[in-house]
Amino acid sequence: MIRPGRIDVHQHFLPPGYARWLESGGIAQVGGRAIPDWDADKAIGLMDQFSISTGILSLSAPGVYLGDGTDARTMATQVNEAAAECVWDRPDRFGFFATVPLPDVDGALEAAAHAFDSLNADGVCLLANYQGIYLGEPVFDPLMAELDRRHAVVLVHPAELPGPAVPSIPPFATDFLLDTSRAAFNLVRHEVPRRYPNITFILAHAGGFVPYASHRVAVGVTAETGRDPFEVLEDLQGFYFDTALSSSPAALPTLLAFAKPGHVLFGTDWPFAPDIAVAYFTGQLDSYDDLDSDARVAINHGNVQALFPRLIDQE
Helix, strand or coil: CCCCCEEEEEEECCCHHHHHHHHHCCCCEECCEECCCCCHHHHHHHHHHCCEEEEEEECCCCCCCCCCCCCHHHHHHHHHHHHHHHHHHCCCCEEEEEECCCCCHHHHHHHHHHHHHCCCCCEEEEECEECCEECCCHHHHHHHHHHHHCCCEEEEECCCCCCCCCCCCCCCCCHHHHHHHHHHHHHHHCCHHHHCCCCEEEECHHHCCHHHHHHHHHHHHHHHHCCCHHHHHHHHHCCEEECCCCCCCCHHHHHHHHCCCCCEECCCCCCCCCHHHHHHHHHHHHHCCCCCHHHHHHHHHHHHHHHCHHHHHHC
16 A cells, blocks of 8 residues: 555445444435445455545434434444444544534533543534534534534534435435535534634535635625625635545636635545545546645645644554
């Protein structure tokens, strides 16, 4: 394997118990894609193929809160312990973002404490919305305060929109991008990045539509709040962004033009993004002519090492 390798901040896992639990609840797809098979050996094989030294594991949608949330706290514990076991077995290859059972805020606080204090989680993965309640809403402030206290890194991952899908348009193709964009809008609208400045938010898939529509989004926030639109733009640019499914010659220039220096991180979205998609988007990143060697190294691993100092040793 080539070293130093990439660090993948957007790599999913599906431990067997969780996959069976989804199946028992009648869930066979996420975002219009069939739930893929996963195991640690397959993950390492994929990582070796694309020179990824470390994958930071996270649960994708739908998370662990289904129906009335009866099993959500238990499943969050099981998922986080399964992720921690992967890291304990191969600390050179894996990290993990903890899962929390929002919209159960008390349960989320308990899960975060267990994940950080007992399992050494690298951060937390939050879905953009939970049963139609978007990140940024004041009901989630107790969790934000705790994550701020811990200087936590938070991956914001899309979920299905709180409304019916459009037939023949798979949610992963467009709805997921809108969901992340809505969460970014709402976080900034409620000034979460300013009120909780110690949280580092990573927006999945290059922030959805945020870089492309950032000035329009800023005008929208200003219309809702009366804030200075340039202050709003500064907040939007303060997010971090991963490249999962987003390093095409159409999306990457927009992202690089918008994001602050050091705020673009490598991601794959594997295994929901199949190997062929990982190959395509990683190849596009590698062949993008306007990245010099320093910028390429920064995206591949340098920028994320500033967020997770323990990964510096993985070189």
